[in-house]
Amino acid sequence: MTPKRSERIKYAVFAVLIIAAPLIFTGRQSYYVSMLALAGIYAIVALGLNLLMGYAGQISLGHAAFFSIGAYTTAILSTRLGWQPLAGVVPAVAVAGFAAFVIGLPTLKLKEHYLAMATLGVGLITYSLIKADPGGITGGVTGIINIPPLAIGGFTFDSDASQFYLIWAVAFLIFALSSNIIDSRIGRALMAIHKSEVSASVLGVNVFSCKLQVFVLSGMYAGLGGFLYAHCSPMYYLNPDDVSHFVLSIKLLTMVVIGGMGSMWGALLGAVGLSILPEVLRMLGSLLHGVNTTDIEMALYGLILAVIMIASPRQRLKKLLGLDKPRRVEPPKNLEK
Amino acid sequence: MAHLQVQGLHKNFDGITAVNNLSFDVRRNEISAIIGPNGAGKTTTFNLLSGVLPADRGKIFFDGNEILGLPPHAIARRGMVRTFQAVSLFDSMTVLDNVKVGCHGKAGAGLFSAALRTPGLRREEKQITKKALEALKLLGVADRAGDQAGSLPFGQQRLVDIARALASDPEMILLDEPAAGLNARETTELASLILALKNRGLTVMIIEHDMELIMEIADSIVVLDQGIKIASGPPAAIQKDPRVICAYLGDED
Numbered sequence: 001m002t003p004k005r006s007e008r009i010k011y012a013v014f015a016v017l018i019i020a021a022p023l024i025f026t027g028r029q030s031y032y033v034s035m036l037a038l039a040g041i042y043a044i045v046a047l048g049l050n051l052l053m054g055y056a057g058q059i060s061l062g063h064a065a066f067f068s069i070g071a072y073t074t075a076i077l078s079t080r081l082g083w084q085p086l087a088g089v090v091p092a093v094a095v096a097g098f099a100a101f102v103i104g105l106p107t108l109k110l111k112e113h114y115l116a117m118a119t120l121g122v123g124l125i126t127y128s129l130i131k132a133d134p135g136g137i138t139g140g141v142t143g144i145i146n147i148p149p150l151a152i153g154g155f156t157f158d159s160d161a162s163q164f165y166l167i168w169a170v171a172f173l174i175f176a177l178s179s180n181i182i183d184s185r186i187g188r189a190l191m192a193i194h195k196s197e198v199s200a201s202v203l204g205v206n207v208f209s210c211k212l213q214v215f216v217l218s219g220m221y222a223g224l225g226g227f228l229y230a231h232c233s234p235m236y237y238l239n240p241d242d243v244s245h246f247v248l249s250i251k252l253l254t255m256v257v258i259g260g261m262g263s264m265w266g267a268l269l270g271a272v273g274l275s276i277l278p279e280v281l282r283m284l285g286s287l288l289h290g291v292n293t294t295d296i297e298m299a300l301y302g303l304i305l306a307v308i309m310i311a312s313p314r315q316r317l318k319k320l321l322g323l324d325k326p327r328r329v330e331p332p333k334n335l336e337k
Numbered sequence: 338m339a340h341l342q343v344q345g346l347h348k349n350f351d352g353i354t355a356v357n358n359l360s361f362d363v364r365r366n367e368i369s370a371i372i373g374p375n376g377a378g379k380t381t382t383f384n385l386l387s388g389v390l391p392a393d394r395g396k397i398f399f400d401g402n403e404i405l406g407l408p409p410h411a412i413a414r415r416g417m418v419r420t421f422q423a424v425s426l427f428d429s430m431t432v433l434d435n436v437k438v439g440c441h442g443k444a445g446a447g448l449f450s451a452a453l454r455t456p457g458l459r460r461e462e463k464q465i466t467k468k469a470l471e472a473l474k475l476l477g478v479a480d481r482a483g484d485q486a487g488s489l490p491f492g493q494q495r496l497v498d499i500a501r502a503l504a505s506d507p508e509m510i511l512l513d514e515p516a517a518g519l520n521a522r523e524t525t526e527l528a529s530l531i532l533a534l535k536n537r538g539l540t541v542m543i544i545e546h547d548m549e550l551i552m553e554i555a556d557s558i559v560v561l562d563q564g565i566k567i568a569s570g571p572p573a574a575i576q577k578d579p580r581v582i583c584a585y586l587g588d589e590d
Contacts, residue, residue, distance in 0.1 A: 177452040184451035184458065185437075185444050185465065188430070192438045195427040201409035202387050202419050204442025204505055213448055 010265065014175075018168040022161040033160040037232060039275035040167035041225045046255040046271040047171075047178050047264065048221025053253070054262035055182060056214050057194030058108070059116040062123025063252050066096040066219040068130060068244030070226025075144045075238050076137055078231075085150045085231050089224070096223025097216050104215040109208055115215075123249050130240040143239030150231045163232040170228065171268075174221065179264055181217075190214055191262075247298055254301045257308050274301075338401055340365040340509060340540045341386075341417075346395035348381055348564075355381040357564035359395070363509075363557075368531060368541045370551045372575075373561035374584060379544045380422060382561070383511050386542075387419045388412045400508070414442040416508035422517060422544075424498045428487025432478065432497050435486045436469035439504030443468075472500040476530065492523045499530075509540040516547045528554050552576065560584065 025032040045067055052058050073095045074088030099122075107118040133140035149158040150166065157163050181187050189210050192200035197207050230238055242248075255274050259266025278297055285296075339362035348356040356378045363369045371379045384390040386397060388409040397405040404412050418439075427435050444465055450458040473479040476496040481489060486497060495515060502510055512531070516524045524547060531554055534541055545551050551558065551572065558575045560568040562584040568575055575581055 180454050181448060181451045184462065185441055185446050186448055186451050188434055188438050189441055191430055191434075192427050192441075195429070196425050198389055198409070199421070199425050199427070200438065200441075202389065202413055203439050203501060204410050204413035204418075205438065206408075206410045217448060 011176075014172065014268075018165070018172065022164050030160050033164050034234060035276060035279060036272070037160065037164040037167045038229075039272045040164070040171045041228050041232070042252065042255060042275050043171045043268050043271035044167075044174050044228070045222045045225040045252055046259070046267045047174055048218035049252055050256045050259065050262070050264065050267035051178060051181065051190070051214050051221075052218040053256050054260075054267065055187065055194060056190040056211060058211055058215065059113075059253075060119040060215075060218070060249075061116050061253065062119035062121070062126070062246075062249050063218070063222050064244050064246065064248035065119070065123045065126035066100060066222035067226040067229070067248065067252075068126060068240070069099050070096045070223030071230040071238055071243045072130060072138055072144070072226075073223075074227045075147045075230040078148050079144055079146060080137065085148045086152060088230075089227050092227035092230075093220045093223045096226065097220040100216045100219025101212070104212045108211045108215060119249075123244070123246060127240055127244040127246065130244050138240070139238075141240065143237060145235075145237050147230050147233070147236040147238065149236065157232065167228055167232060170224070174224075175264060175268065182264065186210065186213070194262075247301075250298070250301050250305075254304055257305055339363060339398075340400065341542070342396075342398040343382075343386070344396040344398075346382070346385055346397065347393045348378075348385055348390065349393055354564050356385065356392075359561070359564070359566055361559045361566060361569055363540060363542055366535060366538055366540055367556040368535055368543065368554050370555040370558045371542065371544045371561060372546075372548070372551060372558060373567075376563070377561040378564040379561055380513055381564075383419055383513050383542075383544065386412075386511060387417070410442060413505065413507075416505075417511070418502040418505060418507040418509075419511035420498050420502050420513055420515065422513040424491070424494045426486040426489075426494055426497055426501075428485070430486055431482070432473065432484050432486050432489065433466070433469055433482040435497060436472050436501045436504045437465050439472070439501040440465045440468050441505075443505050468506075469500075469504050472504040473497070475503065475533075476500040477526075492519055495519065495523075495527075496530075503534075507539070509542070510534065512541065512543045512545075514544050514546065516545055516550055524550060 021036055022033050045063060049060060049063055052060060070092040074085070074092040077083040077088045077091060078085045103118060103122050107115045130138045131141055138144070149156055151157065157166050189200060189205045192203070192205060193207050193210060201207050226243060229243060251274060255270035256267050257270070258273065259268070259270030277300070281296055341363040343362070344360050346356055346359040348354070359382065371382060373379055381390065385392045388404070388407055388411070392405055395405065396403060399412070399415060399417050402415070404415065404417070427438065444461050446458045446461050470479060470482060473482055476499055478493050478496045478500065481493060481497070486494065489497065495518070499512070499515065516527055519527060528550055531541055531543065543555070555572050558569065558572055559566060560575060560581050567580045567584055568578045
């Protein structure tokens, strides 16, 4: 089905903003371009997490694990084994997806809190393993340096603007693919599972298989995000605190929650909003000289989550704006006889 | 051969026997009712038949094949669907999308064809939309297709609930108190609807407290009391059965 007019306008605005951003922020402001490129990477991960949490209602507290698996897989292949950077995308996504499969297989049979606990544990274990580096491949606390930038043909993505365009082109594609999934048999099944697993199952939905598929898919998105991060990170450098820390998992989760859970555009805006938050905090911090804003950041995520969970302002906001009235969508007429 | 055969079905909850060595047959294309006082084990029986609850022992044959132990979605895909006493539509989805979920088992498109919107997927989606609209039309609620399911009045939600179960073209449907909460006019409409389902070739099994409705539409009745089948047969015989009267009205002395 072709997207509705309002959707098409949103897509157009989205595309225009992507094209315009590096043209607006030039010279001394080009720092913002790399910040927004990072936002694009988070957006890719948040879109996957939104499919899992917002649509299917399954909570992951450890998505940084899949992100770091993708990042480290490609970083190790390109620095230690001499792979072409671009070739790392397949193993990065595949290994992250496989990790999700292995974790999902035993836990998704159980109710949602077990997945939250399992992913929390896996996130912490992944972080410790990368940091301890028992196999001598992750570089431990020092991380991996000199990761080569991506190159296609003769073109190397080593400028802020080129990385920005690459990342957001991928994010745009992921957004479109995810919207297609939502608007399909699988997407409807995910939403049905969210409301009632029993109702979905007696209607013929294989609940476990659907949950596992979306969990693996979200793990693959995170792996893709990690792949892009490794090759586009500032200074081409990876370390466990940046890509596999629990704070990143919570940050990703907050992006989805802030976006309203179950809204593709919301997840996108949530990712961008939270990505520029540290910058905003830094500005405020310099006003209150000497305050370490990274400490405030984590507290702020907690506060945002708590407020949203308790007050559910989305519903209130809708009521306030009169948008809570029953929505009517025209059913396709051409199919009626 | 009976369409549904239940043999020695048994279910305990923490020492309380909810369904006790229950056996009955439902013939193809008949309307069969399960009646009995509250706590007789009627809904538990449906939960066992549909795979929502595991049974302690017994056998269930649907179309001659053993289905006990299969997960609910597998039973639904074999052609036996059910509704619940408490209507639980996916209320933030549209009515049409709710019914489309009912077509899930009949379609096969996976994540990749969905993400890429392949021609095969588009065809399948069109087919699903067509099927879902047909089911809504059959239930007389096609005009609400675009509405958010949660916004419908209760009576219409019940109809959408049944439409959703019928969207997969099942052979048999289990209806758990479909008349509960409906007014007199809606109940009459429901009765003619269930008869229409029978005319379309479906086998219907129904749990209902509305005796008038049951006597009017049922071909056969199974009476449960405290998990035990105390009587079964055509409505006329059941009405006169002293054990049934006793279970419903209590002993005179």
